[in-house]
Amino acid sequence: MTENLVKGSVMDMDVRNCKKCGKLFNHAIGPVICPLCKEQLEEKFQEVKKYIRDHPGCGIAEVSDECEVSQQQIKQWLRDERLQFSEDSPVGLNCENCNAMIRSGRFCDKCKLEMTHSLQNMYKSEHKPVEHEKPKDYKDNARMRYLDH
Ligand SMILES: [Zn+2]
Ligand SMILES: [Zn+2]
Incomplete structure (x- = not known):
């Protein structure tokens, strides 16, 4: 009961921390x-x-240290396919399907293709x-012609 009340009021206001x-702000989506x-x-x-572009071959840990971004955030960008590390x-x-190594997104090329x-x-x-059927009598006509000869 209490839980429902709390949920309701939060949803009505849609203000989140x-x-x-x-900070409190009006939360819509995202x-x-x-x-x-x-x-x-x-x-x-x-x-x-920019850092990734300037440092091909860098790793997530390095970028995380250098740019002071959490590794989790970098992975999120990779999943969103906004970021891509070099080959x-x-x-x-x-x-997410076969655990193969990928550089961005959620699935490897193989799984993407299969999907x-x-x-x-x-x-x-x-x-x-709709299967284009030959006229039923086509075969019969052919056979008859064959028999005729
Ligand atoms: Zn904030
Ligand atoms: Zn896969």
């Missing part, structure tokens, strides 16, 4: 951080992006083209 600075922290985070993102970088996420295929198959089975 910023995860970063604790991460629970206030506009100011969001802006700062965006600046951080640009900094991280030879030791940085890796794990495919696309299964989606396509689903689509195909749902929209099966």
Whole structure:
């Protein structure tokens, strides 16, 4: 009962504490951080992006230290496919399906491909083209012609 009441009032107001600075703000959608922290985070993102570009082969720990961003945040950007480390970088996420090393996103190329295929198959089975049947008597006519000769 009490729980429901609390939930209701929070939802009505939709005011949250910023995860970063604790300030109260009107929360609509997305991460629970206030506009100011969001802006700062965006600046951080640009900094991280630049650092990765300037230091090919760097790792998450290094970027985290140099740019003072949590490794968790960097991984979040990778999952969102906003960030991508270079090909030879030791940085890796794990495919959520097969655990293979990936550099960004949630799934490896192989799993992505398999998922696309299964989606396509689903689509195909749902929209099966009507088989263009040959006229029933086609075969019979042919046979008859054959017999005629
Ligand atoms: Zn804040
Ligand atoms: Zn995979």
